[in-house]
Amino acid sequence: MIYNKKMIFCKYSLKKLNTFNINVNANKVIKVKNLIELCELWKKYKQKNRPCLILGEGSNILFLKNFYGLVIVNRIKGIYISESKKYWHLHINSGENWHKLVKFTIKNKIYGLENLALIPGCVGSAPIQNIGAYGSSIQDFCEYVDIINPINKNIKRINKKNCNFKYRDSIFKHNYKNYIIISIGLFLSKKWVPNLNYNDLKKLKHNIHITPKKIFNYICHIRKKKIPYHKIYGNAGSFFKNPIVSPNLGKKLLKIFSNMPFSLENNFFKLSAGWLINKCKFKGYIRKGVMVHSKQCLILLNRFNTSSGRDILNLAIKIYNSVGKKFGIWLEPEVKIIDNYGEIDPCIFFKKNTKF
Ligand code: FAD
Ligand code: EPU
Numbered sequence: 001m002i003y004n005k006k007m008i009f010c011k012y013s014l015k016k017l018n019t020f021n022i023n024v025n026a027n028k029v030i031k032v033k034n035l036i037e038l039c040e041l042w043k044k045y046k047q048k049n050r051p052c053l054i055l056g057e058g059s060n061i062l063f064l065k066n067f068y069g070l071v072i073v074n075r076i077k078g079i080y081i082s083e084s085k086k087y088w089h090l091h092i093n094s095g096e097n098w099h100k101l102v103k104f105t106i107k108n109k110i111y112g113l114e115n116l117a118l119i120p121g122c123v124g125s126a127p128i129q130n131i132g133a134y135g136s137s138i139q140d141f142c143e144y145v146d147i148i149n150p151i152n153k154n155i156k157r158i159n160k161k162n163c164n165f166k167y168r169d170s171i172f173k174h175n176y177k178n179y180i181i182i183s184i185g186l187f188l189s190k191k192w193v194p195n196l197n198y199n200d201l202k203k204l205k206h207n208i209h210i211t212p213k214k215i216f217n218y219i220c221h222i223r224k225k226k227i228p229y230h231k232i233y234g235n236a237g238s239f240f241k242n243p244i245v246s247p248n249l250g251k252k253l254l255k256i257f258s259n260m261p262f263s264l265e266n267n268f269f270k271l272s273a274g275w276l277i278n279k280c281k282f283k284g285y286i287r288k289g290v291m292v293h294s295k296q297c298l299i300l301l302n303r304f305n306t307s308s309g310r311d312i313l314n315l316a317i318k319i320y321n322s323v324g325k326k327f328g329i330w331l332e333p334e335v336k337i338i339d340n341y342g343e344i345d346p347c348i349f350f351k352k353n354t355k356f
Helices: 035-047 098-107 199-206 212-225 247-256 275-281 309-328
Strands: 026-030 054-057 061-063 067-074 079-083 085-093 142-149 153-158 180-188 262-265 268-270 289-292 300-302 336-339 342-344
Touching: 035 054, 035 067, 035 142, 035 180, 061 079, 067 262, 098 212, 199 212, 247 268, 268 275, 289 309, 289 342, 300 309
Parallel strands: 026 067, 054 067, 061 336
Antiparallel strands: 079 085, 085 180, 142 153, 142 180, 262 268, 289 300, 336 342
């Protein structure tokens, strides 16, 4: 896409619209509350050859520069409940806040989402990277995702089996680039079974009076202890994904590091990127105001909320190179990188063996 580069004034701050608290501006920022408005704005900007970016809560992005176009902040709300014999069915518009949805379900005695408490962001962004935590992910509950092409208003329903959900991945990261997620459907069993398989939750297994609310509270408690509140120290959660490596490499590493944390996924080893980063001695490391969080090395903090996107990216590249050189494992960023015109391919920055 060749964009119109003439006369771009960027005076609208994006600092409060991204959880890294990066101080960049956009040409225009508009909060939308309905779909017609969203489609009209999108069409208007695209017709002028200007870039458009839709944001939920900006909790999985890194702005490198001013954005030369329109940022649409999605606040299209609505939660609709229906039921079948075994399930509650929820249809939720994409601008709802994810954590508020989790709270709403528990308050209404609809259970299952408690392990996914306190994940920032909007409902519409959740299927894109198949949000997950504490042994659950949205794929366990997703029935469908509704998308729209804002130019011709063509709406499609993508059923779960066609969403291609994988660890931090789905079809929406690869296809349907010209579409916007407008709503999702979730199904939650009326027969609640606690999911306590994640290591941190195992101690709750002995609690015979376990309830969804107790799991919800416990997860909020451990998340608050481990992950700093982004309004105080800007961050986007895990900067990198946990790498999944071949059985051969996994076994080889285990022989050297017998205490290495891992889980098995179809014989492949899912390693802890935080542990790998820690092994490269980055815990607490700070450069240009960007700090590797000492309680969780996967989280990069904008420690004084004055660093630039490039400062954060530079530290991430340094980490990527160190882990690659030490372990032969090249981490993949989870966070999306946005420049003047939109999302850019992280491979531009994260290349094996680049000198830095
Ligand atoms: P944004 O950052 O606003 O957008 C992300 C991308 O999706 C952008 O490219 C945007 O253009 C696109 N997008 C947004 N809305 C739409 C739409 N309606 N249609 C099409 N495209 C759209 N993630 C986890 O999986 N598990 C965790 O435990 C977790 N913990 C986190 C903790 C913290 C403190 C933070 C800051 C982040 C964490 N994350 C976690 C990452 C983040 O919460 C998720 O990726 C979340 O789904 C992002 O939602 P958002 O609305 O903020 O997306
Ligand atoms: N570990 C270390 N050092 C670290 C971090 C982790 O040794 O600095 C080891 C520990 O052994 C720990 C294990 O890794 O027990 C797992 O750590 P944690 O439970 O914090 O989970 P994670 O694998 O580091 C993932 C997700 C998080 C999610 C948590 C909880 C990814 C990339 N990250 O982190 O998601 O909240 O599990 O389920 O998969 C996010 O995506 O933004 C995010 C925060």
